[in-house]
Amino acid sequence: MGKPIQTAISPTRAEDYPEWYQQVIKASDLAEKSPVRGCMVIKPWGYALWENIMRTLDGMFKITGVKNAYFPLFIPLSFLEKEAAHVEGFAKECAVVTHHRLEKGPKGELIPAGELTEPLVVRPTSETIIGDSFSKWISSYRDLPVLINQWANVVRWEMRTRLFLRTSEFLWQEGHTAHADKEEAVDRTRLMLDVYARFAEEHLALPVIRGEKSASERFPGAVSTLCIEAMMQDRKALQAGTSHFLGQNFAKASGIRFQSAQETEEFAWTTSWGVSTRMIGGVIMSHGDDDGIILPPKIASSHVVLLPIIRKDDDRRPVMEYTENLARALREKTYGNRQIDVEIDTRDIGGARGWEWIKKGIPLRVEIGPRDIAGNSVFLARRDQSPKEKKSLTREQFIEQIVDILDDIQKNLFDRALEFQKQHTVKIDDKNDFSRFYTPENTEKPEIHGGFALSHWCGEGSCEEMIKEELKVTIRCIPFDAETEAGTCIWCGKPSSKRVIFAKAY
Ligand SMILES: [Zn+2]
Structure with missing residues (x-):
């Protein structure tokens, strides 16, 4: 361990x-x-x-x-x-x-x-x-x-x-x-x-x-x-x-x-x-993950933060010049319906600086130090990946690829969320299984259980009410794509022709 x-x-x-x-x-x-x-x-x-x-x-x-x-x-x-x-x-x-x-x-x-x-x-x-x-x-x-x-x-x-x-x-x-x-x-x-x-x-x-x-x-x-x-x-x-x-x-x-x-x-x-x-x-x-929010690039408050690394006074001018030039080049590009938004964070607060941006969920973090300038490169980290995963790209590659990288983050977030939704959406036909699905096994963590249950419902408000009363579970919707299928109501057993989506809700 x-x-x-x-x-x-x-x-x-x-x-x-x-x-x-x-x-x-x-x-x-x-x-x-x-x-x-x-x-x-x-x-x-x-x-x-x-x-x-x-x-x-x-x-x-x-x-x-x-x-x-x-x-x-x-x-x-x-x-x-x-x-x-x-x-x-x-x-x-x-x-x-x-x-x-x-x-x-x-x-x-x-x-x-x-x-x-x-x-x-x-x-x-x-x-x-x-x-x-x-x-x-x-x-x-x-x-x-x-x-x-x-x-x-x-x-x-x-x-x-x-x-x-x-x-x-x-x-x-x-x-x-x-x-x-x-x-x-x-x-x-x-x-x-x-x-x-x-x-x-x-x-x-x-x-x-x-x-x-x-x-x-x-x-x-x-x-x-x-x-x-x-x-x-x-x-x-x-x-x-x-x-x-x-x-x-x-x-x-x-x-x-x-x-x-x-x-x-x-x-x-x-x-x-x-x-x-x-x-x-x-x-x-x-x-969001255990390091904070992760903003989808399409609506993100800003797309990328540049983090100049200045260890001694002599570095300041070349590093800032390189940083500002890069910011200008990035701002000329558009992503979705707006120009790329660039932040420059020059605060001298050590490692806390990178972590603040992680917690703010900005899609991309770019470190720029004297070594990157010498190699005409940037050191890039994506918010949808582990904070340790960083990658060196040439300046030109980064400018050329930033739109694709943002798109890739956007897609990755959607795919993850879809996978999670699929994993926790289950067809349930038995009343006991249904109750168990919404009852926490671990009483110390009562929040984590259940999901979307696709179950039959007879259409009666009284069944809906009893389910809500007993399990705090409601019908979220009758999905447009629900197929006609003969079944019996998960609560009363009367005939039903469609599955609906049950869940606990905000
Ligand atoms: Zn019923």
């Missing part, structure tokens, strides 16, 4: 996965807790990730005809009340503004005053306020479709919070569309889910399963909710994006009417779809 290998993050994933997650965020400097309970401060390294996510997704939306707009942060309470299921779904997590001014009390303390005649809800989502605008913008079939997206923050009050995964305020985009006919709205719902799936797989390196939610997991007020689900390294599912077909429910609530080509008055068919900063939590949990 050798000495345990030292890792940069303590505890390791195997020791305590939830605590590992918190420590990875701290060590990577992505975000921190704020003085406001449940709200986070997203630091520059984390915000750069979000900016890259926004830029890429925004381009993908626009190609499908979507335009950006912006709507108010506050929603009149009466708007939210218009759709019964919607208000019921969100009522428990609404922040409500009731006053509009502060006055000095008898001891000089500030007290809210100027009570509003109608309270305002801080948007938990914007179907109702955007629906109000749509009702004014749309009067004829010629005005349709309307395809709108907004990048915004929303508030859903949370008692138990976790950075990026569950916070009271979070950043997201919400798309809202209105259509003259049902088919077109149904197609749009699916189209946007496919955009999300492609983005998750190609840019976040997250393999996802596409499917439809069961009735109990639907968005409040929707006719159907489509989703993408990814597996984290603790084998739990993370819902990474949703797209809702709203039927005419919200059109009726907000009065989105139009005159059809046949001159009849009709209600529009609407959709809504969103992804949030939660995706960053998904990236951390699916790619």
Whole structure:
């Protein structure tokens, strides 16, 4: 038995996965807790990730005809009340503004005053306020479709919070569309889910399963909710994006009417779809290792850090000149939809410098010392490989190959995550096996067990509820590619024609 290998993050994933997650965020400097309970401060390294996510997704939306707009942060309470299921779904997590001014009390303390005649809800989502605008913008079939997206923050009050995964305020985009006919709205719902799936797989390196939610997991007020689900390294599912077909429910609530080509008055068919900063939590949990986060190059806050090694004063000038020349040459190249981002870290802090960048998850680290200059070379390390694995390349080779190397890292992360997902996705047909799958064998590490179970379900909400109650396991989705197959419900034994995906979830 050798000495345990030292890792940069303590505890390791195997020791305590939830605590590992918190420590990875701290060590990577992505975000921190704020003085406001449940709200986070997203630091520059984390915000750069979000900016890259926004830029890429925004381009993908626009190609499908979507335009950006912006709507108010506050929603009149009466708007939210218009759709019964919607208000019921969100009522428990609404922040409500009731006053509009502060006055000095008898001891000089500030007290809210100027009570509003109608309270305002801080948007938990914007179907109702955007629906109000749509009702004014749309009067004829010629005005349709309307395809709108907004990048915004929303508030859903949370008692138990976790950075990026569950916070009271979070950043997201919400798309809202209105259509003259049902088919077109149904197609749009699916189209946007496919955009999300492609983005998750190609840019976040997250393999996802596409499917439809069961009735109990639907968005409040929707006719159907489509989703993408990814597996984290603790084998739990993370819902990474949703797209809702709203039927005419919200059109009726907000009065989105139009005159059809046949001159009849009709209600529009609407959709809504969103992804949030939660995706960053998904990236951390699916790619990170015991040395910290590993950023997929396509969305990485930066691609490469140059680490000049200056041991004596005489080295400084030639090393810095070589470093800056290399940075210039790299910045002229493009990777994906942006130029290569290069950091230069000249801090004299010894070995801690390299480890900081490992913990920040930057895809490539390049050391440059006097010997490299003499040999016209660079010393390269990849974040997806062991910290000890370093390779010497000529300067020209590196410049020429950097795009391919980044692509190779991107692909490697996806392949690893896909392999992990496959390894922990199993068909289960026996109720006892099913329970055992979700019951930890080692009670000291209750987090590490289970995975995705592909099992039959009769379609009854009562079975779903009992499974949730007893095992804390939910139906993540009914996969689009599920084959029709005769079987019996994993819980009640009634006939079923399809397998669904069960898992514990974030
Ligand atoms: Zn059943």
